[in-house]
Amino acid sequence: MITARAKAAWFTETGVRLDASYHLSEGRQAEYKIKQSPNGWKELGDITKRIFNGGRPKRYYVDDVKRGIPFMGNADMLKADFTSLKLISKTKTANLSDLWFEKGWTLLSRSGTYGGTLGKAVYATEDFVGKTGSEHIMRVVPDVDKIPGGYLYAFLASKYGYGLLTQNTYGSAIQHIEQHHVLDLPVPLLSEAEVKQITQWVEQSASFREEATRLMRKASEDLMLACELSELTADEYEYFGFHPGSRPVSTFTSRKVDATTLTAFNYSKRIGRLRARVIENVNTVPLAECLEGNRFFSTGSFKRLELDSPTSIELINQSDVFDIRIKGKRLARKYAGSQRLVDYGEVLIAGVGTLGENEIFCRALFAGEELRGKLISGEFIRMNTNGTVPPGYLYAWLASEYGFRLIRATQSGTKLCRPIPKLLADVPVPVLSTDKMEEIHQLVVTAHAKRYEALQLENQAIQHIESAIASW
DSSP: OOOOOOOHHHHHHTTSOOOHHHHTSHHHHHHHHHTTOTTOEEEGGGSEEEEEOOOOOOOOEESOTTTEEEEEOTTGGGBSOOTTOEEEETTTOTTGGGTBOOTTOEEEEOEEOTTTTTTOEEEOOGGGTTOEEOTTEEEEEEOTTTSOHHHHHHHHTSHHHHHHHTTTOBOSSSEEOOHHHHTTOEEEOOOHHHHHHHHHHHHHHHHHHHHHHHHHHHHHHHHHHHTTOOOOOGGGSOOBSOOOTTSOOOOOOOSOOBTTBOOGGGGOHHHHHHHHHHHHHSOEEEGGGGBGGGOOBOOOOOOOOBOOSTTOEEEEOHHHHTBSSOOOEEEOGGGGTTSOOOOTTOEEEEOSBOOBTTSOTTOEEEOOTTTTTOEEOTTEEEEOBOSSSOHHHHHHHHHSHHHHHHHHTTEEESSSEEEOHHHHHTOEEEOOOHHHHHHHHHHHHHHHHHHHHHHHHHHHHHHHHHHHHHTO
């Protein structure tokens, strides 16, 4: 239980609000501390050029990158990778100018739940440029003549910034933040040297993230070039979601139906042609032949007791693992003691989910520095390579558009789907020259190392601000 002696000034400041949960909230406690700053503080509205949501024009989704613009919701902006974003029409979407992002802005998730997406902050890097976002993303445009954008982001991303952002929300199941809720939010001013250092950390972090994106893009391009595979069009694979009226209905006959599956999706002629293209263009082996013991494995089941303790262990679920900041639930360690923790270089597939085009189901992951030694849920299909191909190379293939479509073609289920193991084991994997596969592997490894360095720098900036505020 939290208790404190109330001061009369508290009530006059808040319109005689007699709500203990409000006055003892993290936001109010943060406000008291910030206003003790030896270097003073400024209201957010006074140090920004604009704070806005972007509006909600009618959305016209398209399936062609030539006619569409990447569009993200507030959950999408938290992802480390933007390859699976929806596309909105370039020509039919009204007020597009209000939907774009610019580098250096702080983006805030203004809708969601406590502990979920609500109040989360992201620094807009070059990766956000050329993309649009929903009205659930609040854009905070810093006045750089008054405060550096990197420093402002680090404060808003801190636990004190989060407490202030979420103290005046409204809504029942889904909470919301409006612009007028944050205009008078106090932003502490540290010394000039500290502000400069924090800004440098955030800007260097952004630079590392951009470099990681460039390296991952190069790995994908080099792989497609080496396999002589052209970019896929939407007519070449099956998918669930928006379909233009001109798209032919997929009907076919098959003489290859067996006891493995009776699902038509698994016998798709479109996917069959895509698979044949891969096999004809380059030497391939079945996925299982690339793996230790020729098999997949997963984390077992165990009792889950949530425990906020230094001795607890963090469990990472599918909903957590694709984010820039991977943060799971804390569980009692004794019940998970026999589970196998993630090794560096494991390749993972999100093994349970739904078939929406921007859903994570069947998306691949490379276990880099941030996932090493973590406990992950049994929803993941886990793989270790046996030397036939390097792990970074295998990830690059499974994460490619070809790999993803071939994995998706193995799915079975209604609401929650899962890959059929026998079909997944037979997914073709191109085998290139040893040098080329190692080159692609190193691009993937370096990219993930850059992402981890970026996270460390960002954490350093945020922790410096939190330590300064805590000392007042």
